[in-house]
Amino acid sequence: MEYSSEVIADMLSLTKEGKREFLDNLYKFLTDNRLTALDYQRIKILTTAPICPRCKCEHVTKAGVRNGRQIYKCKYCKYQFRETAKSFVYYSHKYYLFMDYLKCMLEGKSLRACAKEVGISLPTSFRWRHKILSAIQGLERGISFSGIIEADELLMEYSEKGRRFKSLEEKEQAMKTVHPNVAVLVMTDREGNLLFKHTGEKRVQNEHIKEELKRRTSENNLICIKPNEEFTKAVSESATKKVLVRKQTKGLAVYSTKVAEKKIKGLHIWMSKFRGVATKYLQNYLMWFVVINKYLKDEVVSDIGRLLNLSSHDRWAWERYLRLMKLKY
Numbered sequence: 576m577e578y579s580s581e582v583i584a585d586m587l588s589l590t591k592e593g594k595r596e597f598l599d600n601l602y603k604f605l606t607d608n609r610l611t612a613l614d615y616q617r618i619k620i621l622t623t624a625p626i627c628p629r630c631k632c633e634h635v636t637k638a639g640v641r642n643g644r645q646i647y648k649c650k651y652c653k654y655q656f657r658e659t660a661k662s663f664v665y666y667s668h669k670y671y672l673f674m675d676y677l678k679c680m681l682e683g684k685s686l687r688a689c690a691k692e693v694g695i696s697l698p699t700s701f702r703w704r705h706k707i708l709s710a711i712q713g714l715e716r717g718i719s720f721s722g723i724i725e726a727d728e729l730l731m732e733y734s735e736k737g738r739r740f741k742s743l744e745e746k747e748q749a750m751k752t753v754h755p756n757v758a759v760l761v762m763t764d765r766e767g768n769l770l771f772k773h774t775g776e777k778r779v780q781n782e783h784i785k786e787e788l789k790r791r792t793s794e795n796n797l798i799c800i801k802p803n804e805e806f807t808k809a810v811s812e813s814a815t816k817k818v819l820v821r822k823q824t825k826g827l828a829v830y831s832t833k834v835a836e837k838k839i840k841g842l843h844i845w846m847s848k849f850r851g852v853a854t855k856y857l858q859n860y861l862m863w864f865v866v867i868n869k870y871l872k873d874e875v876v877s878d879i880g881r882l883l884n885l886s887s888h889d890r891w892a893w894e895r896y897l898r899l900m901k902l903k904y
Contacts, residue, residue: 587621599872601880605674612673612883613664617645619887620658626890628661629654661893663710663886667703669695676703677882681875683848708859709899710892711866711885715772718865719791720764724798724815725835726806728779729759729771729842735904736853749904757854759861760787763835769868771842771861773854784809799830838868855902 589597597604605615625635627649638648638655648655664670672693679689690700733754740746755776760783762770770791774783784806792798794814800806801820810817818830842864846852852860870885871878886892 586618598880598884599877601883602674602678602876605880611671612677612887613659613670615883616662616664616887617658619884620890622888625658627652627654628656628890661890663706663889663892663896665893667706669699673703674879674883676700677707677879677886678875680704680707681871681878681882705856705859705899706892706896707882707886708856708863709896710887710889711882712859712862712895713889713891714866714885715770715862718768718770720762720768720796721766722764722796723829724762724764724792724796725832726784726798726800726810727761727832727835727839728803728806729761729839730756730778731759731854731857733757733776734851734853735855736851738853738904757857759857760784761835761839762787762791763838765834767869769838769865771865773858773861779805781805781809785812788813788815797830799832801832841868855904856899859899 586597601615605611624633625647626633627635627647630649630652632649632651634650635647636650638646640646641657644657644659646655646657659665664673667673672695675693676689676695679692684692686700686704687697689704690697693700695703733756735749738749740749756778758774758777758779760770760772760774760779762772770787772783772787774780788798788809792813792815794816797816797818798810799818799820800810807817807819820830820832842861845864845867846860849860866882866885867873871881889895
């Protein structure tokens with residue numbers, strides 16, 4: 576099936592409630608019409624103006640059709656590109672299997688199980704997972720909070736799971752090295768907004784907290800924190816009002832950090848099924864947990880369409896994925 580301009584116009588003009596219903600039925604719609612993740616990417620590029628992936632210029636024109644796919648040309652640098660450029664399906668020869676792979680991911684299957692069911696190799700399964708997770712990283716910029724906010728920190732063990740050593744000496748040296756804990760900033764409100772941010776080593780620092788408060792809160796917010804020097808100092812320097820939670824309360828009090836603690840507990844339970852995550856890839860998994868809590872409905876079929884939609888919105892997913900793969904231990 577080829578999308579006509581009338582069909583695309585109908586999709587883009589849906590009401591907010593209509594778009595929710597469309598996303599819930601997106602997987603069925605695409606499979607019934609033998610469409611792929613790449614076909615959906617062609618619709619997503621119409622929701623915002625085309626941008627040159629080389630110079631990020633918005634002065635872009637159409638430059639014909641090649642192999643049934645629209646070609647764009649940048650007026651500034653003359654670069655030609657397709658609608659899939661730098662998206663999570665970029666350079667994926669088996670893009671027609673991405674829908675099946677999303678289904679396996681949402682069912683909570685391991686990399687090996689996903690590879691076996693979809694019919695790809697284990698290394699490809701690993702790459703696809705992180706292409707998708709790199710794509711949803713862009714959603715972090717839009718996270719903001721309202722009303723009462725709860726902030727806490729989570730300390731996790733450093734991990735080099737999956738690392739390949741070039742020599743026995745390198746492995747012995749790595750085994751002897753003692754790494755500090757990994758610090759994660761946790762922020763949530765009572766409207767369902769959530770942030771897990773890997774901030775570095777040891778503890779969450781004052782400057783990290785101030786930066787997130789500045790980006791995501793206003794003077795109308797009230798933030799609940801525990802007696803922590805870094806948190807107290809950061810909040811006192813921001814316009815956000817604060818409440819210091821000094822003791823545990825029974826039930827959910829108006830001013831408490833119970834919701835943040837519950838989210839942290841939920842993260843531990845959810846991540847236990849991966850049997851450890853390398854620190855290098857930790858932020859990808861933290862954002863995956865945020866997306867599950869904020870955007871998905873815990874219904875595999877409807878969530879496939881929602882996750883596909885969220886993954887397709889980011890035009891710089893490929894660059895983010897490449898930077899991640901180039902990180903060294």
